[in-house]
Amino acid sequence: MKRTKSLIAAIVFTFASVACTQISVKEVQERNSKTLPDIEIWPQLDIAVKKSDDVEARVAAVLTGMTLEQKIAQMIQPEIRDISVEDMRKYGFGSYLNGGGAFPNDNKHATPQDWIQLAENMYQASVDASLDGSTIPTMWGTDAVHGHNNVIGATLFPHNIGLGATNNPELIENIATATATEVMVTGIDWVFAPTVATVRDDRWGRTYESYSEDPAIVYEYSKAIVRGLQGKPGKNFLGDSQVISTVKHFIGDGGTVGGDDQGNNIASESDLFRLHAQGYVGGLTSGAQSVMASFNSWHGKKLHGHKYLLTDVLKDKMGFDGFVVGDWNGHGQIAGCTNDNCPQAANAGLDIYMVPTAAWKPLYENLLQQVKDGTIALSRIDDAVTRILRVKIRAGLFEKPSPANRILSGKTQLIGQQSHRDIAKQAVRESLVLLKNKNNILPLSPNVSVLVAGDAAHNIGKQSGGWTITWQGTNNTNEDFPGGSSIYDGIKQRIEAANGTVELSETGQYKTKPDVAIVVFGEEPYAEGHGDVEHLDYQRGLKSDLALLHRLKADGISVVSIFISGRPLWMNAEINASDAFVAAWLPGSQGSAVADVLFTDALGSMQYNFSGRLSFSWPADPNQATVNVYDFEYNPLLPYGFGLSYGDENVLPDNLSETYEKSITQTSGATLFTGTMQKPWELRVFSGHNLQDITASTATVDNVYYRTVDRVVQEDAFRLAITASNNNSGVQIASKNYFREDMSAQAQSNAVLSFMLKPESAIPNEVLLSMNCETVSDTAGSCAADLNIAEALLALPKNEWSVFTVDVQCFVQKGVTFENMVVPFQLGSKEAFTVSLSEISFTFNQAHEANLSCAD
Template sequence: MLLPHTLSLEENVLTARRTTALVITAALTLPLTTAAHPADHLDAGLPLEARVHALLGRMTLDEKIGQMTQIRVGKLRGDCDAVPGPLREDCMKPVLVDAKVGSILSGGGDFPAPDPSPKAWAEMTNAIQKYALDNNRLRIPVLYGADGVHGHSNVVTATMFPHQIGLGATWNPKLIEQAGAATGQAMRATGVFWNFAPVSDIARDTRWGRYYETYSEDPHLAGTLAAAAVRGMQTDDGRTARLAATAKHFAGYSEPKGGHDRAPAFLPVRTLQDQVLPPFTAQFRAGVKTVMINSGSVNGVPVHASKYMLTEQLRNRLGFTGVAITDWQDIRSLVTKHKAAADYPAAIAMAVNAGVDMAMEPSAAGEFTAGLRQVVRDGRVSERRVDEAVRRILRLKFELGLFERPYVDPAVANERVNGVGLDLARKAATESMVLLRNEKSTLPLAKGGKIVVTGDTADDVRRQLGGWTVDWQGVPEQGPVPEAVTVLEGIRAAAPGGTVAHAPGQAEAVAQAKDAKAVVVVLGEKPGAEGPADTEEPALTAAQQGLVDAVRATGKPVVVVLLTGRPQVLGSVAGADALLAGWLPGTEGGTAVADVLFGTANPGGKLPVSWPKRVGDQPMSYDQLPGTNGGESSKYDPAFAFGHGLSYTSFAVGAPSVPATVRADAKLKIGFTVRNTGSRAGTAVVPVYVHQPVAPLQVPDKRLVGWARVELAAGAQQAVEVEFSVEQLALTSGDVDGAGRREVPRTGYEVVVEDERAPFAVR
């Protein structure tokens, strides 16, 4: 079971922030019936906490419970359930007036009907907001949320960026911050001020259906990039209320047994604290305003019912002060799936007491509000705990500026969403490309001569965009399809007219290859999300391998482009002349692929994950602990290692220089040079690792602590400096139970850059 532990160096970093929160809480323990002017909370000139206190003091229990409830927009329109249509007063009244619900969400596919334009989105959210405010004696605005996981991805005309796994391959926090800002701008323009992104989980098992939603298998890389996304999404451009990002899914969600979504996870405390939680800590430092809770269980305890996870870890140790929301119907799941509670009121009490602030109860708001009212009145949940949750929710709404700017301008929504960010999407997709293999310099291709393009994803927008695009499982077969440049279209635009032949089938591809200069085979996987995207065979299919084998047999150079959300075991495809991982590259994916294939762009992406050789290599990560059987089976043996990625040029990295000693509470600066030794300009991504030769616990052979990303002209050299906090080397001490402090061992270490090492000691 999970056990408590003492404070560590990492925890002390957040002490000041926690102390501030405690001071605020102490100041607000005055009786909530303290006299206040009726409009105090609407006075923007008052301090934020005074406004929160004034408003909370005027609220009834039912009004407070309503603020803790979120329901999907489908309950407000159409048939008041599943059939879309215009908003209806008889649908809105039970939710916004009777249940006093304070938050609305669009799940995948919950877009305005029949018009899905950004303007229609803005009109819909405005109408909901107006109805709520007009029928709310305290004029508390609703907060509208959606999953903008790779752009404003519910909006068919929005620009879709690469999914997180592709952005992870860029190793470029600045770019990811820009993509986050573009996403936030599009969402705010439509009245959506809460984004259920980014995913903070680490990628360890390619069988898992949400693998593509993660940035990396490495905690530091994942946390750094997620923090950048948060900063971008929460950028305030002054034109609307602000947007809240969400760190999800707290915590351990990406470690399900067997790779099945929402399956139980079994995590030693040491693994939880040293690998799973650091990406969340990075986002808390970046100011993320909300967290979404892991739908599964950890060590046999449903996380929605775990006070250890939601209070001791999230609040007390990590210092998070924002709003904690459930995932889809997860309090009800304590009854229906986990069997942890006998009935819904018991589940509500369990979750709220554990630390849940808001319930995503998509279809039955009245049942949740009635259940919470019941358990408060019978003493199973204290009203003080309700006040704590509601105070966080109200604070969030005040921080976002919703009381002052609850509406958006529909007249400008289309121009702030449609086609906005295409250049950035192209740049992001291009930087995400990882050149895995390039025998005999097959790439870049010359533009003269015939090129055959084949494969199941060469001209398929749905596969290229992946899940969470327009709908939950991806672009539906029936309905609007986003505009996007497919790989076939990108190659045709880049190559001279008449030189590109599309061969949809294997026989045609073989026939066309006979007089071709090269064959480009584009392979992908069926789009999906969550459980439906789980797979026991994360591998290229027999048909896909057969196609590549057939065109290779013609003797022509074969380039395989992989548009997948996870590394696929390659089988015979591993022998192709060139392999390019393009991930799920988004709207401009085809243009980006063509840019790399023809050398307009030099690939600079690096794998943010390990690429397995065999289906049985699960879970896999470069930082796995060493085995002791003496055989090959216990070694790290991927097809392509974490950090792998080729270029059309070459680089030389100099030996690192570091101080001889450093304090455990300090930062360490590492200097080295990077030189472009080739004939093309290119981008070098140089990971910096630390090796600990001797440790009281098992540690990975090396741990990523930072990296340099350097753009260099041919022949150019640059001195670079990478700085990292020594705190990153902290380990959870103690025996098997991991009950000790999390602290940095005072011992000797080595910085590892490429094949060079430099020793230092922590004192």
């Protein structure tokens, strides 16, 4: 452990000398005690991109010729699913975006040419003055957070948590440069990256989007990635192969109470700077041209409406002269605001409203009126538009050819090109952290017999995590990753080249007893909101992966565990059951590189050593979600900076404690859908016997149309639109491969099936809520039941969300056997019906209050 402690000491010194030179320890203590704003905490930054007289003169000239309508349009950023090319021609929006899981033509498998064509069409409409009188080019923003992750075939790099473990800023800059190239091929100008959160509570569902709990790494990485995306200020800054970067989310998103996504950060102002602002210090000094406001609050006030932080601190004191863009309808969360009416955000310093859904149009109209009646000063509008124009001019958007005619546009061979995949493989190798290596079992010889097991072994989507093609990273198959490789692919290639034998079995069943088993398992993909957890106990109450490890160990097989996760988790039992344990994080599309480190060559020579080191402390119990380096009391299982290399003495025994004080109440019931499907359930739309899996944000089958929508947060609900048909049509939640699941607990304790719904049309005469434990058809059998809930739905308000509950005894009495559940939820109709649904689950002790009760 001496090497680890030395590393920590070195990093503490680096952080103290580099990131916090502005204030002394005494000043930190004094300012921690203050409750009033203290602007002197914040530095005046030496920003690499300086104001230029030429640029400012051009900005002023363009601004002078603009109407108020044109100015407001520059401040509106709609989403591609909610505007048309004609809308762009009419309004001349300053920018637009594709949200996670949004694609040209609503097609998940849109080609790079489809992306280019949409970019070209939107650009040409924006410079067409025939309707709006404006020739100002628009710009397209996208979430390219670990590569150009919305585009099929792009190189997907490890998520930020894995990159933090490499502690290699030069590698990060190379990754950003490669990402910028692939983005520019599709004609897109702007990426919403990097995320520079310093995570203090690992229960947060965006922990994997953070490089480290240590502000020093965040500071250095932010500088590097901004340089890689935009280029270094000078001759080639924001040139033909660079994109506009966005440091996000300003500020404190990684420090909310309880790790609550979009929650409240109550840090002192000095800690807000010392811990949470270092990514902005790094990124802005490198010349980042945009900053995204955060969903979270600071001491109860939402950042989208926080004038002190957005204007007084960020713009005036720190000297940021680019623009501040909002996050997905984040302005609507400000007290007194809605998605379509929020002058408070502009007055606070927001320059661009990110406003997906149809709310963009009334927001546009309201902002116009609010300037005319003096609610928003014209000078504030002019300041916002000046900042937008300044960035567009710096980026050369007025001079660059249209998207289809730019230097890199259409060179699709650059998307997923080998040099980029080689960078990704390097990142995978350097991000792996070896936590346990009993008896130096690693590295393995490739000429042995190996069993590869676990549901992440041959699953590129699972190893890539959230923000992977779809927003949550779900509903992807290996076929969605041309040019990618699974962890199994690399193992197989290594072993077969050395004349060893390899067998793949997700469940760990084998034909011939192997010499060693490599088990690849971990968290299911998730993104913001849906990734929040109550505790860090891996698979609490399920422990199916632990059962697999125990079964292999009982057979006398040595076990090497490869753990896929977006955060450190408490898994002492799984570590105990492993001879070697590797934290692989979320390695992205090039999983084969894991084998480069695990195996020697055929002659026994080491190829690559383990060099990754923990950038997050590893918890000693499930409640230790807030253990962070530099804490006054610091007792993790494994400290920040820990990581074994080959030949190091193993430090983790086989008898780590597997018990703890359960201070966290486990949620009762069974959750089916919370914006993402919960394992083992899958979502399908159906029309009669014709079913289609949901693999994107939209889907159509015969007379049924499905689309994700927002209820509280992004895509936490879906809309179902059914046109009249002879078939019962709708949506179905079913077990994977229609395997019978034991849900006997949900038939007891006065449980109800609960879901939120919003009727958006007239209620048909028949709306069938169904369960099925025998067949997958819509015809009730001896173990299936339908309830017509139409009459009960009539009592609910139209176009408003309501909770609807049904006593499960209604289904039990009709013959449904919960011990063999196949379809726990199905909603359908033969008549035309449009409804939105969210939060589908079973809950206990609610039957007496159910909307539909079947009590004897």
